[in-house]
Amino acid sequence: MELAYHPHDLLWVNQLADNQQTPAWFHLKDLITRPVVVRRAPYEADRIAVGIRGYNRSQRHGSFVNSQAVFRHITPEQLVAKQGWHTQQQTHPLPHWQTLTQIDRIFRSFDLSWGITGSLAFELATSVETANQQSDIDLRVLAPTPIDKTTACELAKELAALQQRPDVQIETPLGAFALSEWTHTSGSVMIKSNQGPFLSVSPWQTDSD
Structure with a gap:
């Protein structure tokens, strides 16, 4: 199966896939200017595994987004x-x-x-x-x-x-x-x-x- 996105691709999205528990340092408004990073994970239909980056190296969080939420993509x-x-x-x-x-x-x-x-x-x-x-x-x-x-x-x-x-x-x-x-x-x-x-x-x- 040919995947639309590869690990390390950067995606700008307008929402996460679920109402997941996110870390205190993350705010949804951050998605406007800060892309998420595609990460390796078992494939799930219409769910893209991504990593959220914070403002320092210790701030990392795994999440998922739906393909419909992606509005910009840079490889x-x-x-x-x-x-x-x-x-x-x-x-x-x-x-x-x-x-x-x-x-x-x-x-x-x-x-x-x-x-x-x-x-x-x-x-x-x-x-x-x-x-x-x-x-x-x-x-x-x-x-x-x-x-x-x-x-x-x-x-x-x-x-x-x-x-x-x-x-x-x-x-x-x-x-x-x-x-x-x-x-x-x-x-x-x-x-x-x-x-x-x-x-x-x-x-x-x-x-x-």
Whole structure:
């Protein structure tokens, strides 16, 4: 089944799916300006699993929204296409923005599409200053078909040479795995799926295939 939204996509919604109990730091009015983040969870008909972010790292809450509540949607790859880190560097200087320019150059040389996730993505999408000097550079690569491992090792080597090393997750139809883990092992890697984690020798298929 082809899903409309992938983990780490940002959604602006006008309501949550249920009258759920929400944390004290969350207010429904926050949904107007602060998107929710699609998270991994077992699929439920017309219920999208999302995470709500607060104003600091400890403020996280899992919830659900209905597809009808979504009025805006931005993917990590669309954030890269906008190249918004150039503007953000002027308003909220961080070394991460220059690193993203270097990362973009590397991915272009490999002809691979990539996306920004985590706190950097949230800041680029909202202009709310959620990132800081200690923020990780979290990235994803949507890979519906297998990536050659030799190419992946070359990519990982170039990214590792950067002063700020990014954390790259490869997103397959089965789930996501860490680029660094895959390129440093000849055995199984951990796949994070909607049904939970599992090990596979080939990230694009289960060991029972």
